[in-house]
Amino acid sequence: MSIIDFQSVTKRFGDVTILDKITLSIDKGEIVVVIGPSGSGKSTFLRCINALETINEGDLLVDGTSVKGTPSDIRRIRREAGMVFQQFNLFPNLTALENVAFGARKVRGMHKKEAFELAESLLEKVHLADRKDNYPNQLSGGQQQRVAIARSLALKPQVMLFDEPTSALDPELRQEVLHVMQEVAQEGMTMVVVTHEMNFARDVGTRLLFIEKGHIVVDDDPKKVFENPDNPRLREFLSCVE
Amino acid sequence: MTFDWSVVFDSMPALLKGAGVTLEIAGIGLAGGLLLGVLLGLVRAYAPKVFNAIALVYIEIIRGTPIIVQVMFIYFAIPIMTGTRVDAMVAAIFAIVINSSAYIAELVRGAFLALPKGLTEAGLAMGMPFWQVLLSILAPVAVRRLIPPLGNQFITSLKDTSLFTVISVAELTRTGQEIMATNFKAVEVWSAIAVLYLIMTGFLSAILRLTERKMRIL
Numbered sequence A: 001m002s003i004i005d006f007q008s009v010t011k012r013f014g015d016v017t018i019l020d021k022i023t024l025s026i027d028k029g030e031i032v033v034v035i036g037p038s039g040s041g042k043s044t045f046l047r048c049i050n051a052l053e054t055i056n057e058g059d060l061l062v063d064g065t066s067v068k069g070t071p072s073d074i075r076r077i078r079r080e081a082g083m084v085f086q087q088f089n090l091f092p093n094l095t096a097l098e099n100v101a102f103g104a105r106k107v108r109g110m111h112k113k114e115a116f117e118l119a120e121s122l123l124e125k126v127h128l129a130d131r132k133d134n135y136p137n138q139l140s141g142g143q144q145q146r147v148a149i150a151r152s153l154a155l156k157p158q159v160m161l162f163d164e165p166t167s168a169l170d171p172e173l174r175q176e177v178l179h180v181m182q183e184v185a186q187e188g189m190t191m192v193v194v195t196h197e198m199n200f201a202r203d204v205g206t207r208l209l210f211i212e213k214g215h216i217v218v219d220d221d222p223k224k225v226f227e228n229p230d231n232p233r234l235r236e237f238l239s240c241v242e
Numbered sequence B: 001m002t003f004d005w006s007v008v009f010d011s012m013p014a015l016l017k018g019a020g021v022t023l024e025i026a027g028i029g030l031a032g033g034l035l036l037g038v039l040l041g042l043v044r045a046y047a048p049k050v051f052n053a054i055a056l057v058y059i060e061i062i063r064g065t066p067i068i069v070q071v072m073f074i075y076f077a078i079p080i081m082t083g084t085r086v087d088a089m090v091a092a093i094f095a096i097v098i099n100s101s102a103y104i105a106e107l108v109r110g111a112f113l114a115l116p117k118g119l120t121e122a123g124l125a126m127g128m129p130f131w132q133v134l135l136s137i138l139a140p141v142a143v144r145r146l147i148p149p150l151g152n153q154f155i156t157s158l159k160d161t162s163l164f165t166v167i168s169v170a171e172l173t174r175t176g177q178e179i180m181a182t183n184f185k186a187v188e189v190w191s192a193i194a195v196l197y198l199i200m201t202g203f204l205s206a207i208l209r210l211t212e213r214k215m216r217i218l
Helices: A042-049 A071-080 A096-106 A112-125 A141-153 A171-186 A198-203 A222-227 A232-241 B005-046 B049-063 B067-082 B088-113 B117-125 B130-167 B172-183 B186-215
Strands: A002-013 A016-027 A031-035 A057-062 A081-084 A159-163 A190-194 A207-212 A215-220
Touching (some): A002 A042, A016 A042, A016 A057, A016 A190, A031 A042, A031 A198, A042 A057, A042 A207, A081 A141, A096 A112, A096 A141, A112 A141, A141 A159, A141 A171, A171 A190, A171 A198, A198 A222, A207 A222, A207 A232, A215 A222, A215 A232, B005 B088, B005 B186, B049 B088, B067 B088, B067 B130, B088 B130, B117 B130, B130 B172, B130 B186, B172 B186
Parallel strands (some): A031 A190
Antiparallel strands (some): A002 A016, A002 A057, A207 A215
8 A cells, every 4th residue: 555645746946847747656665765866856855745845736645645735634744754854953952862752742742751761762773872861962973863763763653754864974974874774674664765875775775766857767676777777867877976 | 539438338228229120120121021022033033924024113113213212202202192191110111121122022033043944844844833843942942042142132121221210210320310419429329339230230140141051052
């Protein structure tokens, strides 16, 4: 059963068409990796899913709810679709543990003790149990991003959206984040990942989307695509990235 | 000349009473100014254009006129326009409320708009309504950043109360003038008044510095 359903979605910023009549559905358990040149619309594609961007035409259903619905529909979608940002966006006045517990308490209405227990177990999952009392500015970028992943997981979403989660990190810090993402994937989480990490796309992804100029040009099995990219534009793109 | 301490001691009870009035005007006035200022600042930062424009006009009018004109207007002009007498103390407090609110509004607007956009997005992406993002994510960070500039405004407003001598409110400066008028001991009286103001502003600075240290400015 599909959890994300794009029905001829068009997104424009002013006169510029960012997404052009995209139709596509994503099933539970899929690890969809989205690649493409900058400005191709891949971040917008992701941000439309949790209604951080509003769509101009078509419809987009997340777990059966339309992103064009009421404010409470949109909040429901956002609770079910956790998001990890390029810039982490942790709350600077809260410790790692408080950051992770925050959403569980405020959004899921969990009791304090329960939320902190959940937060503790999630920090353990992202291998940061020992940094739980540190504030974001006391953590490295890679650690901050792992806290951000735990913070999203705390809402128990059905889908996780990753918006270039490693692009703001040094190469050596990327691996720890990708490693955690791989572990999340292995637990069966449905994921949509916008990334430039081709190894992750190949090894972890179950489906690869190549977006260019607002169109999905390639939608295929990543292993097959990387072995033999038959689309000339994708081949050109990959040769630049690798 | 010799500094006559007995003048200071003799006038101290009256001066302390005046300082009490100063604190009352500043305290109540700033509490009101803070409330109104936060409201106006949030309207400036987030409300639809019409409300934003109304707030902007208010702020420009208040910031663009001297506080002494404002208090004169409240005390002398409003009674003529409305036919009801305004108590001098009420006029003084009201003047601090409207005057400080205009400056505080701009501080609040700046503090909120300077926050990284990602914080709002992180909150919204969790499925929180905007008011909750504002209250539980943005406000705690903004408040920390607001403390130093708010401290400035509090001290400025406290000292501005000395201008209300023009409407004969018995605050510290007015009390001093009255004592001066009877004994002509300018050096002693004005020194004592200056020290009393310094104690009040110093105390305010200390409280603010303590809060800052407790809160980790982010």
